[in-house]
Amino acid sequence: MSKHHWQSFGELNNSDAYKQSVNDEFQEQLPTEVDDKGFLEAKHPRRDFLKFLGFSTAAAAVAASCEMPVKKAIPFANKPEDIVPGNSVNYATTYIQDGDAVSVLAKVRDGRPIKIEGNDLSPITKGGTSARVQASVLDLYDTARLRFPTIDGNEAKLEDVDKAVAAAIGELGSAPITILTSTIVSPTTKEVISQFIAKHAGSKHIVYDAVSYSGILLANEATYGKKVIPSYRFDNAKIIVSLSADFLGTWLSPIEFSKQYSIGKKLDEKKPEMSKHIHFESVASLTGSNADERFLHRPSETGAIAVALLAAINGQTISGINDAKLKAAIEKTAKELSAKKGEALVVAGSNDKNIQIVVNAINEALQAGGKTIDWSATYNTKAGIDADFAKLVDDMNAGSVGGLLILGANPVYSWFESKKFVDGLKKVKLTVSFSGKADETTQLCKYVIPSHHYLESWGDAEIKTGYFSLLQPTIYPLFKTRQFQDSLLSWSGSTSDYLTLLKGYWSSKVGGETGWDKALQDGVINPANTTLASASFSSTSVAGATAAIASYKKVTTTELYLYQKVAIGAGEGTANPWLQEMPDPVTKATWDNYLIVSPAKAKTLLNIDLTNNGQADAYEVKPPKHVVSITANGVTVKLPALIIPGTHPDTVGIALGYGRTKELGKSVFNDEVGISVGVNAFPFASLANGTVSFAVSEVKLSDTGDKFPVALTQTHNIYNTTQGNRTEVMKELTLAEYKANPTEILEDREAEVKPYGGLANYQANGTIYPNSMNDRPGIKWGLNVDLNTCTGCGACVVACTAENNVAIVGKPEVLRGHEMQWLRIDRYYSGNDLENPKVVFQPLMCQHCDNAPCENVCPVAATNHSSEGLNQMTYNRCIGTRYCANNCPYKVRRFNWADYTGADSFQDNQEGIVNDVVLNMSDDLTRMVLNPDVTVRSRGVIEKCSFCVQRLQSAKLTAKKESRPMVDSDIKVACQQACPTNAISFGNANDKKSLITVTRQDNPNRLFLSLEQLHVLPNVTYLAKVRNIEEEEKASEKKEEKKSEKKEA
């Protein structure tokens, strides 16, 4: 039987507010300002109505008498041979942002890059992308980008800046110059930097990563003699244990790991085997939410857990863990790990060298080297060592740094001792920033020469040893910017530019001009040999590390854990409205950071008992949340508190990356109230054992009594019908259950539709209409989501936004439930453990029902069904009654409440209605990102997922032009293409060989339709989530469930 799933605390308790909200289509009152003053005194009295009527008639008459505007059609003067206007071309390039490097394809349409896709040829990401990669194209058209070089904030010509910098360098004399960058993955850029250093004696290159991996690098140096990070092979692991490493969301190489992880999670119905993932963490993360089993602990206990785990694997007794539950968990984990030696992998997110040394020892004991850990290729993406940077800050304060050239590093914002860095910077004579935007550090630099966006740049990247990826410009530079490398080259007196150097460097390696062209076209150069390798382990440092961990102070007060959000990272995504509006996978919050507290903490801190109907509703129904004051390390901030299960009772969490400077754009700063979006949590960090620690102890919390609204989408779009409860939208079971009874889900479905003669007769008997629903002569589109491999990362949400010109609505509108995303990921909790429930993610888009309830209520037939099974939405016919949205059981239809896109015929229709972020999205520059094949919707129409119909049409045309039947490779919908785990399959369900048909046929036992009992006959199917946990645990949970059911009864 399906479990009890709940999206909100109200749903768990079946509270009054929940019961009411499920009956309302919209979360708010309709905007008809009705008062009891009578019509004449009303805001818009009858006379106003007549005025409007008269005006619109007059306006129509004027419009009708207007002459048609003369439009120009301007062809090329000299057309390049390979460009067909109106057809898009994909160029391979590499997404590079602060040390993250992903091989991608940029879809260029009429000279503008409009969409980023993964590069299938990359063996690292295998075509996968993340939300941030998807959103990066919008950064290219960011209105807040720096448009010209400046000296002291005044616009200057490039030549003048060059001259001034050269003069300044001359004046420095013997004072050394430091080049401060985030991790550089490009071999040629490293070459350029070394040329500069050779030219200027005494200068240095310091790498600074806002969230560094110093701990792992130093630990590997101590145990393996190499200061590098090896490749992890989650796909080879039968058991994965993570100590707070958010490897599916933000840790090291999340796209690659998601891909590998999904391989272990794909379930073959005939041979049901899966990898198992055990997660230890303090604050609910994306990875923890996906784990088969999650255990909660204090951040300060991480070291002790690692040591205990090592001891247990080595057959010793565990000491130092007081929590009995945690102790049992460690013992069990050790047992499972030991049983799968050579197929086990342990990773830790901590930046503590000692912890990472112990983790290395664990992996060594599990014989992971050469199997689940591969030393043949190591990462170049994270090279920053915190101590190096700390020393630089000291040097700067001591006045021994003459010049500082900064690229990609922003320590004024992200270094915990920001003030010390700022003070040091004042003592540096020459300060140059190459940042493309006026970030916190750039504002303090004398010279600013903005570098190109990656889509305008040439370059290369060695992501892992031997795995190269090239960059090529996809658009002519929009502004007066210059690539960082060219600046350095010219200052080191080189006569050639960077492109020549790059081409020269590669041509000799890849076989001349043709080889270079081929490499550019592919975008990647891969190693021929990929044998896994191990490295020799030296255990000398392990004892010391264990002893050091044992001496760590036991914390008894509340602790704070600083984490990164999937979309925002360490602040890279804050200025991007697509990422800000993407609901965080775990909290479902947009446009803010906040304090994450556990339900238990909420009880003591906020006096909210979530098992109490009234209190849960008081917390949940209205957006304003309690503002809590947080004091630690001498820093105090105030943040609204969100209650997120899956968080340790004595730990609170704050996301990094918020509280940015106003100059970064409209999305980071709220002009109306004059405060930035969220607050900066970096100052809470501290230096411990030479590395930055994001775990903070001795935290004082107090409820300020104030409230601050947080735009959560969690409780939007909930709805009940008389036929089916919304909870039945989801199906899930454990591997043990599946093995015991593979047809459990099938039986479940059979039972649901029993009144109509079971599944076989359901389609015919479940309706009063003649049964012509399935007459699809040629194509019947279908989509399937495998909930087993879906991690809920949100890449699909942003991909859909980018592909379909989905509007950004801003925080005030999200607060009102007006978000526009066509694809949402519902987060469900299951089980009755309020503190640590299981989590399931379900991507929900228009289900394209063959018997669609929305279609037959539209008074103007603006939504109707196509012969290919699409539920069509015709915007220019829609009159905005919203009957369809009301009648949709999935709540996937979106209404344009305001002119979010600037598409209305009357200008200035947005002023005062939408906020600055939304206004900025209709700026001429920002609009360059729009997909010309998709209509930009105006106010007053409904929109929804179209199955990327523009892509379907184009795929059919491709096949027709080649006079052949369509095949799977012709068509990938945006969400499917973006997915890093291949959870989404799409295709023609009438084609017996298509991916969608094969997927459905191979998984008859897990297949289900959401709300099948409504007889809406969706064209979207799901494969149920199977969790790899044992039977005995399941049984105990069942007992609990029964108990609670009895209680309810």
Added chain:
Amino acid sequence: MAFLKSLSIPTLILSVVLLTGSFLNKVSAQDGKALFSQNCASCHAVNKRLTGPALAGVEDRWGGDKTKLHAWIHNSAAFLKTGDAYANNLYNEYNKTAMNLFPQLTDKEIDAILGYISTAAKAASAAPAAGTANPNDAKGEESDNTLLFGILTLVLAVIALVLLQVNSNLKKLADEKEGIRSAEPVPFWKNKAYIAIVVVILFISGGYMTTKGAIGLGRSQNYQPAQPIYYSHKVHAGVNQINCQYCHIGVYQGKQATIPSVNICMNCHMAINEYKGAKIYNEEGDEVNGTNEIKKLYKYAGFEEGKPWDASKAKPIEWVRIHNLPDHVYFNHAQHVKAGQVACQTCHGEIQKMGEVKQFASLGMGWCVNCHRETKVQFKDNGFYSIYEKYHADLKSGKIDSTKGVTVEMIGGTECQKCHY
């Protein structure tokens, strides 16, 4: 009196029915006209000899035998082989220019076209004052009975009104006689019922006209603006027989047919620097100096005669855009020209005979949909359609009329989201 009253209401109803009937009748005549302009008009006119003969009186010339005419139109080449004397004479008379094949037209449709031709011919002869009759002129349409029905409706409406008035007067008289006091009579212009009727009629007719006007907004059939260079399709595509695709290179590949870039013009015009053909006249009837127009091109191209051309010096020509579709419509040339094998002239008219380009079609949705209903897809020739197994079977079994074939509509070509997304 009751009788009169009961009579007046059916009269009103009858007049409404008659009026509706007159509109319904019009539909089939429209069909014939639409079919004619789609299939025949590129080579034939009703009263004027073009590529093919004038079609007025065509049925009489063929001896009134419609079966022969049907066969000829369906497949003229096959019909010629039957050795029909009239057909062969005609063939020779027109320099052995073969008539296009129209297997997709049903007999019924051909009859509709013939019907249209005969009415159009009659209308033209009935109005000799109109000079050289244009079959597309509004005169042709008036031959239907709309006006007659309109007048009839009006007369009946007036009678009905009079009867109603009489009825009420008589009723009043009768009431007086019986001693029932009635209210002061209201003159009919103050009678609320009449005012209401007038208002309703005004509302309906006003609404109809507004809607019609609104639909026409943004449409620009027959738009023929002056262009920066007098470029004559007649000279290039007509006289010199240059293939459309030579210049409009995108037409088989993508969404846009593409207006040729300057370097494409210069491919030929580097060598062709003067115009030697027949005199060209613009719309106003003034002569156009072709050589001067070529010189204008050279100016855009930055080309000096006798010197090698540097293509990088070229400036784009700002042509005035003629065919404009609204943003919410997706149209793809490759889909129509490559996949659908539709001739350029179907939508652009006799482009090979135009001086400056004129918008031939309305580009309205009704016009698009009409064509999608009637046009056959390349069902057997294009491998894409092999997935439509059911239709292939139906074609074989005769369930689908093989002369009509599988139309665009049958594979979903009239659904909203084929063009709007």
